[in-house]
Structures are given as C-alpha cells and as structure tokens.
Amino acid sequence: MKYGFFPGCAYKTAAGYEESVNAVNSLLGIELVEIRDWNCCGATAAFSREENSALALAARIMALAEQQGFSEIVTVCNACYATLKKAEHKLSGNPQRLKKVNGFLKADGLTLNQPVPVRHYLDVLIEDIPLEVWIQGKKTVFPFHDRVAAYYGCQLTRPYGEPSQAERPDRLEKLLLALGVPVVKHSAQTLCCGASHIIGYEKQCLPLISRITGEMKNKGAEIITTLCPMCQFNLDYGQEKIQGKKLPVTYFTQVIGLAMGIAPESLGLDKLLVSLILKRRPQHAI
Amino acid sequence: MAEQGFVESFTMEEEKLQQEFYESHHGKEILKCIQCGTCSGSCPLTDQMDHAPRELFSLIRDGFMADALCSNTPWFCVSCYQCMVRCPREIPVTDLMYALKQMAVSHDVAQPSNKMPDLYDAFSREVKRAGKMNETGLMARYGLKHPLDMPAKTGLALRLYRRGRLAIKSDKTRNPDQIRRMMETQPEGMEK
Numbered sequence: 001m002k003y004g005f006f007p008g009c010a011y012k013t014a015a016g017y018e019e020s021v022n023a024v025n026s027l028l029g030i031e032l033v034e035i036r037d038w039n040c041c042g043a044t045a046a047f048s049r050e051e052n053s054a055l056a057l058a059a060r061i062m063a064l065a066e067q068q069g070f071s072e073i074v075t076v077c078n079a080c081y082a083t084l085k086k087a088e089h090k091l092s093g094n095p096q097r098l099k100k101v102n103g104f105l106k107a108d109g110l111t112l113n114q115p116v117p118v119r120h121y122l123d124v125l126i127e128d129i130p131l132e133v134w135i136q137g138k139k140t141v142f143p144f145h146d147r148v149a150a151y152y153g154c155q156l157t158r159p160y161g162e163p164s165q166a167e168r169p170d171r172l173e174k175l176l177l178a179l180g181v182p183v184v185k186h187s188a189q190t191l192c193c194g195a196s197h198i199i200g201y202e203k204q205c206l207p208l209i210s211r212i213t214g215e216m217k218n219k220g221a222e223i224i225t226t227l228c229p230m231c232q233f234n235l236d237y238g239q240e241k242i243q244g245k246k247l248p249v250t251y252f253t254q255v256i257g258l259a260m261g262i263a264p265e266s267l268g269l270d271k272l273l274v275s276l277i278l279k280r281r282p283q284h285a286i
Numbered sequence: 287m288a289e290q291g292f293v294e295s296f297t298m299e300e301e302k303l304q305q306e307f308y309e310s311h312h313g314k315e316i317l318k319c320i321q322c323g324t325c326s327g328s329c330p331l332t333d334q335m336d337h338a339p340r341e342l343f344s345l346i347r348d349g350f351m352a353d354a355l356c357s358n359t360p361w362f363c364v365s366c367y368q369c370m371v372r373c374p375r376e377i378p379v380t381d382l383m384y385a386l387k388q389m390a391v392s393h394d395v396a397q398p399s400n401k402m403p404d405l406y407d408a409f410s411r412e413v414k415r416a417g418k419m420n421e422t423g424l425m426a427r428y429g430l431k432h433p434l435d436m437p438a439k440t441g442l443a444l445r446l447y448r449r450g451r452l453a454i455k456s457d458k459t460r461n462p463d464q465i466r467r468m469m470e471t472q473p474e475g476m477e478k
Contacts, residue, residue, distance in 0.1 A: 009418050009419040009420070009457070010419075010421075012453065012457070013421065013446075013450070013451045013452055013453050014451070015449065015451055037459055037460045038459070039413070039417040039418060039459050039465050040413045040417065040418045040419045042410075042413065043409070043419070044365045044406075045405070045406040045409035045410055046406075046409075046410060046413070047384050047388075048360075048384060048387040048388070048391075048402070048406045049387070049388065049391050049406055049407070049410055050388060050391065050392070051384075051388055053468070053469040053470070053471075056468055056469065056471075057413070057465075057468075057469070060465070060468065082365070082367075103471070104468050104471050105468065107464060107467045107468040107471050108461075108464040108465070108467075108468050109464075154364075154365070154366035154367060154368070155365065155366070155367065158366070158367035158368065158370070158371050159367040159370050159371055159378075159380070163371070166371040167368075167371070190368075191330065191366075192330040192364050192366035192368070194330075194331075194364060195364050195365065195366075196405065197331070197362070197364055197402070199401075199405055199425075199428065199435070200401030200402060200404075200405055200428075200432065200435060201334075201362075201401070202438075204331065204334055208330050208331075237442065270449070271449045271450060271451055273445070273449075
C-alpha cells in the first residue's frame with residue numbers, strides 16, 4: 001500500500017521514530033512516499049500569529065500532494081496532524097476560501113483543487129492493514145513481557161477525532177493487545193505534556209509531565225509509548241527533572257516492532273534519553 | 287513591542303476591537319457562554335493565566351478588550367483542545383484563543399512579558415528562512431531574545447546531538463524564498 005507521506009520537521013531527529021516506522025513498513029508492505037519539497041506545517045506557531053499565511057503553509061503541502069498524485073496525506077506527528085486537519089476543515093466546502101488560499105499559492109506556482117484528507121500513521125495501521133498481513137509479518141510467538149502505557153497526547157484525538165475517543169481513546173491499546181503487548185489502563189492518555197511551552201516555561205510544564213508519568217507508574221507501567229515527537233521529547237527529557245523512577249518513552253512503532261519480532265537494534269532504541277532495558281529479549285528476532 | 291501604559295492608549299478603541307473580534311474572528315460564539323467554568327477547570331495551565339478562559343470571555347462581553355488582548359491567557363494556551371471538546375455550549379474555545387493571539391499580534395499588544403510571542407516569532411522567521419523548522423535555528427533565534435534560558439539547554443543539546451537527535455545543518459525546501467513570499471502575500475478580503 002502506497003501513501004503520500006508528510007514526515008514533518010521533527011521526524012528526522014526524533015529518537016528512532018524513522019527507523020522503527022521503516023522497519024514496521026517493510027514488515028507490513030506499507031510504502032510511505034515522501035511528498036517532494038514539503039514545507040513546515042506551521043504548527044501552533046503560525047496560527048498564533050496570522051491565520052491566512054498559516055493556512056497557506058498547510059495548503060502548500062496539500063497542493064504538492066495533489067500535484068504528485070496522492071489522494072491522502074499520512075503524518076506521524078500529532079501537531080502536524082492537527083494543523084493539517086484544521087486546514088482540511090477550514091477549506092472543505094468553502095470554495096471562496098480555497099480560491100483565496102490559491103492566491104497565496106500562486107506565489108509558488110502551485111494550485112490546490114480540493115483539500116487533501118489527512119491521516120495519522122496509527123490510523124493506517126489500524127484501518128488499512130488486514131489481520132492476515134499482521135499475522136504473516138509477525139516473527140515471534142511469545143508474549144511481550146513489559147507492561148506498556150499508551151500516551152496519545154492532545155492533538156490526535158482532539159478536536160478532529162471521533163468524539164468518543166477525545167479523552168479516553170482505546171485504539172492503540174487494542175492494537176497493542178492484539179499483538180500480545182500487555183497494556184495498563186490509566187487516566188493520563190490524552191493529558192497535555194506542555195508541548196512547545198517547555199522551551200520557555202519548563203518549570204510550569206514539569207507538573208504536567210509529572211502528572212502523566214506518575215499516573216502511568218502508579219498503574220504499573222514499565223514502558224511509555226507515544227505517537228508524536230513533541231510528546232516523546234517532553235516525557236523523555238522531563239522525567240530527568242522529576243524525582244523518582246524513570247520510564248523509557250518509546251514510539252508506538254518501536255513497541256510494535258519489538259512485538260513483531262524486529263531486533264531492538266533496528267528500531268533506534270539507543271537514542272532514548274531514558275534507556276529501555278527489556279525484561280526478556282525477543283527471540284527469533286530478524 | 288508595546289510600552290508601559292499602552293492599555294490606556296487604546297481604551298477608546300475597545301468597542302471597535304470588540305466588533306473586530308465578533309465579526310472577523312467568529313468571536314460572537316462567546317455570546318453563547320453560560321459561564322459554567324468547564325473550560326477553566328479543564329485547562330492544564332490555568333494556574334498561570336491572569337484571567338482563566340471563562341473570565342476572559344466575560345471581560346470581552348463586557349467590553350474590556352484592552353484587558354483581554356493584553357492578557358497572558360491565550361499565550362499560555364497549549365492547544366490541547368480539552369476545553370473545546372468539553373464545552374457544553376460547543377464554543378470553539380481554543381480557536382478563539384488563536385483569534386485573540388492573532389489580534390494581539392496585529393495590534394502589536396502581545397503580552398510583552400510572555401515568552402511565547404517571541405518563540406512563535408522565532409519559529410515563523412525560521413520557516414520563512416528555510417521553509418522548514420530547524421530546532422537549532424529556532425533556538426538560536428529565541429535565545430537572542432531570552433539568553434537566560436539558554437545555558438541550561440546547552441548540555442541537553444549536546445546529549446541530543448550525541449544521540450543523533452539534533453541536526454546542526456539545516457534542512458531546507460527547494461526554494462525557501464518562495465515560502466517567504468507566500469507567507470508575506472496578503473490577498474485582499476480574505477476571511478479569518
């Protein structure tokens with residue numbers, strides 16, 4: 001399966017995200033084709049300053065995707081997802097606004113005919129990959145030994161997701177359970193980690209991070225798994241400033257990779273600040 | 287940057303500013319607010335805000351636009367959208383926080399003591415330069431404005447670099463100048 005891929009600016013330097021996404025892709029036969037010449041989506045910063053140019057940034061990515069023949073855009077970052085989704089919503093069914101956004105894109109020789117739907121990679125794994133493909137891809141048959149807490153962060157499930165998944169989602173847990181990964185039930189799944197406020201307001205963000213990681217520890221988690229580079233960084237780094245036991249903060253693709261039998265060395269796990277030491281190394285690792 | 291006493295300088299304009307918020311930024315949505323405080327109670331950084339969201343909407347409805355636009359509240363909004371999905375009146379609270387930030391920027395009254403306007407400014411300059419956001423460039427620009435924040439971050443930067451988590455050489459789009467031009471274009475009559 002082939003998708004237009006928007007990696008976003010934080011992907012290349014995210015701790016093993018790229019390695020693990022590539023590993024999972026090759027196991028499941030997914031092809032993420034990078035949208036050529038993509039630009040920054042603008043994240044929360046652009047919309048905090050000026051609406052029209054912020055919309056133009058997102059629309060340019062869509063215009064490139066359209067030009068390169070992609071009917072969907074797949075992203076791996078919650079902030080990119082929410083930003084592009086916001087543009088998708090603002091431009092859908094609003095030909096007048098679309099026309100005006102095209103006025104911006106003209107400066108770059110581009111046109112957007114209609115907003116291109118945006119999806120998170122998690123959604124692709126859940127919705128598009130049939131069970132047989134997962135079974136064929138799985139190289140191990142033993143259970144995963146470490147209890148995992150899923151952390152969705154804010155912007156994937158809100159405000160554009162299913163209302164029933166906005167605060168207490170369960171899609172990632174279901175997927176992990178199906179792969180034999182023990183997950184813990186906890187109340188911090190979609191609490192905010194402070195996002196980019198950590199740059200200027202670290203002291204104010206630490207209580208938010210402590211609330212999340214503390215809850216996960218209380219519920220018996222041994223590994224945290226995330227869906228977004230910003231969330232991963234804030235929890236991974238933030239724990240250093242908080243007393244007590246620290247949990248390794250992985251990407252969901254790293255946990256999925258381990259559960260599928262991919263060798264830990266192929267998943268970029270050595271890039272985490274809080275090291276991941278598995279109770280038992282996966283056998284039959286490829 | 288706004289100077290001290292700037293609040294007084296545009297009090298006469300408050301009615302006009304209220305109209306701008308209502309008409310150009312979907313601000314009329316706050317007329318539905320029943321002052322239940324769900325937004326303020328859901329906000330992760332409400333303890334940092336001078337007026338929590340419920341109170342901010344009340345100020346705006348009563349015409350205190352200077353207080354609202356100079357408030358630190360929208361700048362402490364982390365865009366977690368918790369208030370927005372919980373609001374019983376379906377007011378797009380987070381979107382309205384963006385609107386207030388945009389208005390504060392365009393009227394040049396963005397909270398001078400808050401660091402977020404500088405961070406967002408640094409972010410957008412970096413995107414105009416490279417078409418993409420590079421952490422090193424972003425932090426260098428931000429650090430010029432807030433040098434005291436930087437020493438603590440240097441050690442972290444080094445550790446991230448050793449783990450291949452920090453790019454020194456910046457990644458660019460094919461022609462960043464086109465992105466800059468695009469971001470600076472202002473077609474007439476674009477709705478907010």
